[in-house]
Amino acid sequence: IETTIPAQSREIWNKHRVQKFNTGDEFQERFISHVEWTLARSLYNCDDLAAYQATSQSVRDNLVIDWNKTQQRQTARDPKRVYYLSLEFLMGRALDNALINMRTDTDVTDVGDTDETLTKGNTSREMIKNAMSELGFKLEDILDEEPDAALGNGGLGRLAACFVDSMATGNYPAWGYGLRYQYGIFAQKIINGYQVETPDYWLNFSNPWEIERAEIQVPINFYGYVDRGQNEKSTLEPSDWIGGERVLAVPYDMPIPGFKTSTVNNLRLWSAKPTTEFDFKKFNNGDYKNSVEEQQRAESITAVLYPNDNFLQGKELRLKQQYFWCAASLHDIVRRFKKGKRPWSEFPDAIAIQINDTHPTLAIVELQRILVDLEKLDWHEAWSIVTSTFAFTNHTVMQEALEKWPISLLGHLLPRHLEIIYDINWFFLQDVEKKFPRDMGLLSRVSIIEESSQERQVRMAYLAIIGSHKVNGVAELHSDLIKTTIFKDFVKIYGANKFTNVTNGITPRRWLKQANPKLAQLISETINDPEDNYLLDMSKLTQLSKYAEDEKFQKKWNDVKQFNKQRLADLIKKLNNGVDIIERDHIRNTLFDIQVKRIHEYKRQQMNIFGVIHRYLTMKELLQSGASIEEVSKKYPRKVSIFGGKSAPGYYMAKLIIKLINSVAEVVNNDKEIQDLLKVYFIPDYNVSKAEIITPASDLSEHISTAGTEASGTSNMKFVMNGGLIIGTVDGANVEITREIGEDNIFLFGNLAENVDELRYKHQFHNKGLPASLAKVLDAVQNGAFSPQNHSEFMPLIDSIKSHGDYYLVSDDFEAYISTQELVDQVYHKDKKEWLKKSILSVANIGFFSSDRCIEEYADTIWNAEPVKSE
Numbered sequence: 015i016e017t018t019i020p021a022q023s024r025e026i027w028n029k030h031r032v033q034k035f036n037t038g039d040e041f042q043e044r045f046i047s048h049v050e051w052t053l054a055r056s057l058y059n060c061d062d063l064a065a066y067q068a069t070s071q072s073v074r075d076n077l078v079i080d081w082n083k084t085q086q087r088q089t090a091r092d093p094k095r096v097y098y099l100s101l102e103f104l105m106g107r108a109l110d111n112a113l114i115n116m117r118t119d120t121d122v123t124d125v126g127d128t129d130e131t132l133t134k135g136n137t138s139r140e141m142i143k144n145a146m147s148e149l150g151f152k153l154e155d156i157l158d159e160e161p162d163a164a165l166g167n168g169g170l171g172r173l174a175a176c177f178v179d180s181m182a183t184g185n186y187p188a189w190g191y192g193l194r195y196q197y198g199i200f201a202q203k204i205i206n207g208y209q210v211e212t213p214d215y216w217l218n219f220s221n222p223w224e225i226e227r228a229e230i231q232v233p234i235n236f237y238g239y240v241d242r243g244q245n246e247k248s249t250l251e252p253s254d255w256i257g258g259e260r261v262l263a264v265p266y267d268m269p270i271p272g273f274k275t276s277t278v279n280n281l282r283l284w285s286a287k288p289t290t291e292f293d294f295k296k297f298n299n300g301d302y303k304n305s306v307e308e309q310q311r312a313e314s315i316t317a318v319l320y321p322n323d324n325f326l327q328g329k330e331l332r333l334k335q336q337y338f339w340c341a342a343s344l345h346d347i348v349r350r351f352k353k354g355k356r357p358w359s360e361f362p363d364a365i366a367i368q369i370n371d372t373h374p375t376l377a378i379v380e381l382q383r384i385l386v387d388l389e390k391l392d393w394h395e396a397w398s399i400v401t402s403t404f405a406f407t408n409h410t411v412m413q414e415a416l417e418k419w420p421i422s423l424l425g426h427l428l429p430r431h432l433e434i435i436y437d438i439n440w441f442f443l444q445d446v447e448k449k450f451p452r453d454m455g456l457l458s459r460v461s462i463i464e465e466s467s468q469e470r471q472v473r474m475a476y477l478a479i480i481g482s483h484k485v486n487g488v489a490e491l492h493s494d495l496i497k498t499t500i501f502k503d504f505v506k507i508y509g510a511n512k513f514t515n516v517t518n519g520i521t522p523r524r525w526l527k528q529a530n531p532k533l534a535q536l537i538s539e540t541i542n543d544p545e546d547n548y549l550l551d552m553s554k555l556t557q558l559s560k561y562a563e564d565e566k567f568q569k570k571w572n573d574v575k576q577f578n579k580q581r582l583a584d585l586i587k588k589l590n591n592g593v594d595i596i597e598r599d600h601i602r603n604t605l606f607d608i609q610v611k612r613i614h615e616y617k618r619q620q621m622n623i624f625g626v627i628h629r630y631l632t633m634k635e636l637l638q639s640g641a642s643i644e645e646v647s648k649k650y651p652r653k654v655s656i657f658g659g660k661s662a663p664g665y666y667m668a669k670l671i672i673k674l675i676n677s678v679a680e681v682v683n684n685d686k687e688i689q690d691l692l693k694v695y696f697i698p699d700y701n702v703s704k705a706e707i708i709t710p711a712s713d714l715s716e717h718i719s720t721a722g723t724e725a726s727g728t729s730n731m732k733f734v735m736n737g738g739l740i741i742g743t744v745d746g747a748n749v750e751i752t753r754e755i756g757e758d759n760i761f762l763f764g765n766l767a768e769n770v771d772e773l774r775y776k777h778q779f780h781n782k783g784l785p786a787s788l789a790k791v792l793d794a795v796q797n798g799a800f801s802p803q804n805h806s807e808f809m810p811l812i813d814s815i816k817s818h819g820d821y822y823l824v825s826d827d828f829e830a831y832i833s834t835q836e837l838v839d840q841v842y843h844k845d846k847k848e849w850l851k852k853s854i855l856s857v858a859n860i861g862f863f864s865s866d867r868c869i870e871e872y873a874d875t876i877w878n879a880e881p882v883k884s885e
């Protein structure tokens with residue numbers, strides 16, 4: 015590797031080369047030096063926050079050493095590199111994860127057991143915990159000081175976070191590229207039962223996990239015009255785009271440590287800042303002041319994450335974010351490629367770019383622009399390089415989430431890119447016409463430009479398909495659906511092989527070891543794996559199967575669940591102003607039923623709360639007809655229904671669902687008659703760090719989307735990996751979960767995706783009426799049982815079912831849902847051994863859903879990339 019340092023200086027560099035801390039004592043030394051030097055504090059004013067900062071800085075020092083080595087190794091070997099472009103990375107906290115993944119030198123060279131150094135296996139965390147305790151700090155409290163890096167909405171952003179973890183763990187030379195939003199997803203407050211959004215200023219205290227690369231400043235242009243000189247060149251020829259507004263993109267790097275490897279990869283997040291230089295020629299005097307103000311507004315590009323999950327808002331600033339990030343990332347990628355001095359034709363051998371949904375689709379256009387306009391490649395040569403480089407992951411079939419940008423907006427912001435899009439479309443449609451000369455409707459159906467709507471729009475998904483060599487869905491059912499519905503014309507054009515499936519996964523480091531240390535310990539003891547190798551090879555978990563009916567083991571398993579339920583009850587108490595929702599003594603025989611995810615009508619939290627209301631009303635009826643509370647409890651044993659999740663700020667129906675949940679909680683939790691047999695609680699501000707407490711505590715979790723609407727779901731996997739059972743529809747990854755763990759171990763119900771169209775059609779034209787169970791619930795809601803001051807408050811939720819065609823088919827699935835819930839109660843309370851057996855067998859067979867397996871599939875079947883090992 016090249017360096018500007020003279021050869022004779024190298025000895026000195028070597029003599030003073032930085033070293034990791036490897037013992038508790040060395041950690042303490044490093045910690046104190048950070049308290050004193052980095053934070054300019056001391057023994058006398060080091061509070062928990064300062065201790066968190068100093069610990070993180072110390073751990074980061076170790077990571078940076080491996081980060082540097084990893085990058086040097088990758089430069090030297092020059093393997094094919096992978097870039098994962100995602101507008102969202104929902105990372106959560108970094109410190110505990112780093113403590114689990116981090117390696118000290120003693121992990122590598124076994125120095126034997128002493129008090130201070132590491133015992134074999136991954137005990138850096140133990141070592142630091144002890145060292146901190148000697149310094150006067152409790153690790154758990156210190157970890158709690160860290161704000162979540164909440165740069166994502168939900169599943170899509172968390173998937174990207176799991177993927178960077180698995181790419182580092184698998185030693186892939188892979189970087190993530192995203193945006194460094196100053197405000198992540200808003201913090202949710204619940205005030206009088208309503209969601210209130212407050213800003214998430216996660217950078218309030220300095221962020222020890224980011225390294226600003228202020229020396230790198232990529233200029234990014236917007237607006238302006240295209241100049242092709244006097245003699246009317248074609249748009250296919252190199253053209254000059256004269257931008258009208260310019261901002262700078264500055265990268266912030268976050269180290270991503272792999273587990274049990276010295277590979278530390280990079281997550282590069284771009285931040286916008288104003289340029290200082292100014293091109294006076296472009297601005298006449300009148301525009302000068304305006305232009306200065308524009309420049310000062312540069313920061314607004316990366317100010318805030320758009321808070322919509324599965325919904326397109328279509329704002330200019332969002333498009334600006336997308337281009338800013340694509341252009342900066344492509345510039346960086348191309349610069350790195352050019353250092354290798356390889357011919358352009360080898361670009362796709364050197365680089366694979368995965369685009370996470372259509373948000374990064376402009377990167378396809380930007381690469382074509384770079385190759386044609388700046389590097390002067392022939393159009394077709396350039397386009398062949400582009401399409402061999404990119405691959406596209408689709409995450410939804412929901413119409414309202416599919417990105418379309420008005421021509422006027424795109425052409426104004428990015429005039430040259432719009433020309434390129436037109437030309438891409440022109441060549442594409444020509445090919446299609448040649449292949450299918452008699453199919454008249456086909457051309458307009460597959461055109462990148464949608465002409466039918468009021469305003470002509472660019473269909474980003476079509477552009478992404480045309481510009482990629484592979485398109486994948488995120489679970490089998492979803493990947494089949496995109497081939498037969500939204501992208502079916504493209505299957506006809508390109509053949510079925512361009513379309514593939516990679517079922518989602520989750521990282522077992524965060525979602526088992528970190529979130530559930532008690533279960534992780536029981537597993538490693540039981541399968542005799544003290545070094546936690548099962549976290550890299552989850553097929554090892556099948557060894558648990560032989561203990562599924564072992565009563566002694568079942569008791570240990572149950573004790574872990576009990577501990578985790580207790581831990582969640584403690585959190586709920588804290589969030590509920592110190593008031594317990596579930597009495598301590600009752601936790602053990604209370605079924606924890608949890609649905610936590612973004613609030614969306616298609617995810618059907620409304621069906622869940624209607625089910626709760628049904629249970630409550632039936633309990634009350636039984637009591638009224640003279641049944642004793644004991645008799646009632648036979649049919650409806652103890653249960654707590656826990657909800658959590660954010661609604662998009664502008665999503666009226668989702669917000670109303672939150673209010674209904676809280677209103678039901680108010681009534682049910684205060685009804686003395688039912689004697690605490692049923693409780694309801696909405697956990698405010700659901701996020702990654704709360705998920706780490708919530709997930710391990712479920713007995714049952716709900717994944718009850720209308721069949722065909724949830725592309726995959728990933729919390730379903732998290733819950734099963736933590737020994738919870740699932741009630742769910744035949745949707746998304748529930749299908750593969752069932753295949754892996756066995757249909758005896760999951761509570762499936764409801765209509766199938768293949769019948770959804772017909773059911774919706776029936777709702778439009780025939781009034782089937784509601785099942786009695788649901789009618790009873792809706793009547794109570796309509797009569798103000800949960801809104802005494804305002805009987806009509808929840809009418810929109812009722813109307814959507816009764817008058818607006820019940821698009822999400824709540825009425826079609828409700829009875830099956832209720833009876834399946836009753837089956838759940840019976841197994842849980844009448845046959846605890848059977849329940850525990852199901853739980854153990856589920857964990858034993860959940861290995862497939864490790865994101866390590868996903869990444870291997872992407873690498874083998876899409877990227878053609880290989881790991882770079884340190885040896």
Ligand code: Z2T
Nearest residue numbers: 168169170323324409410724725726727
């Ligand atoms: C999102 O979280 C998901 C899909 C989107 O489509 C957008 C967002 Cl923000 C544009 C989710 C899916 O809803 C979920 O089923 C899936 O598991 C997840 O992406 C990861 O693939």
